[in-house]
Amino acid sequence: MLDVLSARPDLRCAMRLRYHLLGGLLLCVLFPALLRNGFNLPPMLYPADVKMTVGALSALLGGYYLHRRLVGFPGVSASSYILPAFTTSFAAVIVVFFFFRLEYSRQDFLLSYSLALVWAYAHTAIGRRAQTLRLAVVPGGAAKTLEQIRGVSWDWLKEPEAGWHRWDGIVVDLRADHGADWTRFIARAALAGVPVYHFKRIRESLTGRVEIEHLSENTFGSLNPNRLYFRLKHAADFVVALLVFLPALPLAALIALAIRLDTPGPVFFVQPRLGHRGRVIRVVKFRTMRHEEAQAISLEERREHARTLPHDRRITPVGKWLRRTRLDELPQIINILRGEMSWIGPRPEALPLSAHYDDEIAFYSYRHIVRPGITGWAQVNQGHVTTVDSVRDKLGLDLYYIAYFSNWLDVLIALRTLRTIVTGFGAR
Known part of the structure; x- marks a missing residue:
């Protein structure tokens, strides 16, 4: 990722x-x-003190x-992740x-922990004054599209x-073809140690989206996740789902009872969706809509019924709470155990x-190169969307996740999902 800071001389050190x-x-x-x-x-050299110091x-x-x-x-706001880290x-x-x-001494660890938080927050507050990125832009080609991105000091040369x-x-x-003068300028800048970035790299780093205009020699490579990590992630998904399954049963039973008492109809809603490599999977959720309206009749109606609109009148009172807390997704642990889904990945869409x-x-079909997830980069950044334009933006977020597929991105998404559960961001 982009790792450059624009700092005033008095703050740079x-x-x-x-x-x-x-x-x-x-x-x-x-x-x-x-x-x-x-x-x-001298007493700091005693074994107990050495252990405490090494531990801190x-x-x-x-x-x-x-x-x-x-x-x-x-x-990602630096201050938001100081406490969890x-x-x-x-x-x-x-x-x-x-x-x-x-x-060990709990009081001493608590003091070190408190001081570490104070120091980290203070450092971040000082750094915020010096973190405005200043980038020079060589004219020509599609670089002008960067002017829509805020929070950066652009120098348009x-x-x-x-x-x-x-x-x-x-x-x-x-x-783009920039001519001899601009080519020499770029070469001299690189020789002087100034980073030279392709505009798409900068756009991805600042927006968290990957946009593809046409196929190139790098398209398939950048959107083909590491196979070893892909397999390890699949195994970890299964183990975590297995560990969560039994403890989640009492909560699932209470939710099922609430659904049955709320409105007539089945407890679960099973819907065919497109999964990994374009295979059709049957996604299991707790029912959150009135049963008589949950199923479409005609082929044309199926598309409209698959969309959830703001303040959708089909959503039940219990269903509204389940959607806000994302607990309606809990039965998809079954899909993970089947190997059809992951905890984290692009959300599977209705057929x-x-x-x-x-x-x-x-x-659009590129998003199916990894297993779909219960939560994902698009969900924690954008929430629920329905229009084609918003889905195009969502695709950019999904492709970013695929291009930068890693355990650290998964950890970040997991932390943001917890925030989403608490705040109800993007729920419908």
């Missing part, structure tokens, strides 16, 4: 990771250790690592201490000029809608 880590080491590791021993250095340092470094991996994706790292270290029966230090990078449409979108959008 403070923003470097080495100073951030040094400050964290002094404040969150050494200060609690000194406080624990009354600022007396490991938790601090783990928190930094988790945070940096999570905030490397577009649209450092909470996870400190909790993991405490579990290790507890498991191996190592002596009119002629080749020096002064590389002013920019965090140079953006250019590398497929009439999938056929319609495939007719309207040339590259």
Whole structure:
């Protein structure tokens, strides 16, 4: 992902990771250790104190690592993931201490944890003042489409000029013919150590969408996920679904009872949808609509009934709550155990809608190259959509997930899904 910062000279040093880590080491590791021993250095060499210091340092470094991996994706607020990153790292270290029966002080760990959060939030607040990206744009080709992207200081060049230090990078449409002067300018910038980005790379990094205008030699490679990770993810999906299945049964029973008491009809809604590699799968959900209107009659009606509109009158009172909390998707654990779905991936569409979108959008079928998921990058960024234009934007998000398929992106989506469950973002 894009990893460039536009920082003023007086803040540039403070923003470097080495100073951030040094400050964290002094404040969150050494200060609690000194406080624990009354600022007396020799006792810090005792085994128990060494273990506590190593544990606090490991938790601090783990928190930094988790945070940096999570905030490397577009649209991610650095401050939003400080708490989950450092909470996870400190909790993991405490579990290790507890498991191996190592002596530790909960008060000291709590102090280190609190100071780590304060330091991380303070660093992020200072960094926000210095994080406006400044990019120079070479005219020509499709680079002009970048002007629609906000939050970046664009320098629209009119002629080749020096002064590389002013920019965090140079953006250019590398497929366009720019002439000898601009070509020399780009080459000299690269030699001077200034990053040169293809405009599509920058657009993907800033918007979290992959847009395909035509087939190229890179299309199939970039949209063909790593096979090893794909298989490991499939195995992990099955194991997690197996572990969740039995504990989820009591909750499923209560939901089923609520549905039966709410409106007449079956508890489950089973719908054929398009899955991995274009195979038809039968997706299982808790019924959230009135039964008499849940099934379409004619072929034309099937497409309209497959869409869920804002304030849809077919949704039942219990169904509205289930959709808001996403608990209507709980039975899809069965689909995961069958190997038809994943926890995270592009949402499977109903067959009439999938056929319609495939007719309207040339590259729509590319989203089926990975297993569909209960939640996904498009769901946590865009929510539920129905129009062709919004589905085209959603496809860009799905293709971004496929192109940057990784465990860290899955972790980010999982965290955002928890937020979605709490806030009801995108529910219909």
